[in-house]
Amino acid sequence: MEAIIRENDKRLALLAEPYDPLLGIGSPLERRPLVLSNKVTVQIPVSLFDEPVTKYIVKAGSVAGAARELHDKPEALFNYFQDTRCKHDFEYWAASMVTIQTKADALQKFVLNRAQRKLLRIMEEMRLAGVPIRIILLKARQWGGSTLIQLYIAWIQLFHRKSWNAIVIADVKEKAQHIRAMYERMAAYHPTGVLEGGGGVELKPYAKTQNIREVVGRDCILGVTSVESPEGARAFTW
Numbered sequence: 001m002e003a004i005i006r007e008n009d010k011r012l013a014l015l016a017e018p019y020d021p022l023l024g025i026g027s028p029l030e031r032r033p034l035v036l037s038n039k040v041t042v043q044i045p046v047s048l049f050d051e052p053v054t055k056y057i058v059k060a061g062s063v064a065g066a067a068r069e070l071h072d073k074p075e076a077l078f079n080y081f082q083d084t085r086c087k088h089d090f091e092y093w094a095a096s097m098v099t100i101q102t103k104a105d106a107l108q109k110f111v112l113n114r115a116q117r118k119l120l121r122i123m124e125e126m127r128l129a130g131v132p133i134r135i136i137l138l139k140a141r142q143w144g145g146s147t148l149i150q151l152y153i154a155w156i157q158l159f160h161r162k163s164w165n166a167i168v169i170a171d172v173k174e175k176a177q178h179i180r181a182m183y184e185r186m187a188a189y190h191p192t193g194v195l196e197g198g199g200g201v202e203l204k205p206y207a208k209t210q211n212i213r214e215v216v217g218r219d220c221i222l223g224v225t226s227v228e229s230p231e232g233a234r235a236f237t238w
Contacts, residue, residue: 015114021091028121029091036063036078047128048088053081083194087159090120090152098151099189100182103142107189115139116148123152150182157220158195167223173211176224180213183222 019026024043031043034057048054053066056077060066063081067074086093094110101107112120119137126133139145153166170176187201195201195217202216212223 019111019114019117021095021111024089024092026117027091028117029124034058035061038062044085045088048085051084051088053077053084057081086194090124090155091117093155093159094151097190097194098186100147100151101185110147110151112148113144115143116145119145119148120152127156146179147182150179151186153222154183154186154201157215157218157222158201161220163219165221165223167225169224170226172228173224173226176226180222180224184213 017026021027022042024031027043030046032046032049033041034044034049034054035041036057044054049058056066056070057063060069063078064074067077070077082096086097091112094112096109098110099107100110119135122135123133137145137149150168157164157166168176168179170179184203187203190201192198192200197217199217203213203222204216206212206214206221206223211225212221214221
């Protein structure tokens with residue numbers, strides 16, 4: 001009994017560890033510090049250091065210093081850096097740009113819980129290795145596995161891949177539509193000016209169909225069907 005209590009205390013302590021996706025604290029991904037100012041240092045994914053805007057900030061020692069060298073306004077350069085960060089940092093994008101609906105029907109930004117962060121680490125390791133992301137997820141209900149995977153699909157379609165289609169298949173069609181609704185809610189509340197081309201996230205019916213949406217400007221589609229209607233997945237490249 002004492003051993004069980006000690007293990008429980010250990011796991012509770014892990015749940016209470018600091019996590020701030022805006023600063024990059026507590027992330028399961030490989031990160032390095034970047035000084036933005038004499039008061040703010042963020043932990044960012046190592047891939048973001050390959051971006052020219054990050055190289056300018058590193059060389060100058062701050063956003064303000066880089067802006068002076070580039071003859072730009074600090075606010076404009078900072079906003080450009082934040083937009084660029086969204087492509088490399090799913091956790092940051094989710095916590096700053098993505099709106100979800102909680103079980104209590106409240107709207108809030110998507111801050112990953114500990115279980116979701118573990119799943120994200122696995123998916124990102126495969127994505128960065130350039131191998132197919134193939135996962136069989138055996139999970140308890142209601143911890144947000146479906147939410148994470150649906151929004152991870154959205155992130156790839158919006159920032160990484162054009163002409164990259166996705167389909168949600170559930171046991172009944174209503175459940176698949178509920179999962180897709182997470183994407184639609186994200187699109188409705190997503191800020192403009194972040195994506196390539198400067199617009200927002202827009203979905204529209206694809207080829208006059210009811211069950212398939214097109215991500216405007218990305219040449220991607222998102223479909224839904226169920227095991228009851230397997231024909232709904234035919235005639236498209238998934």
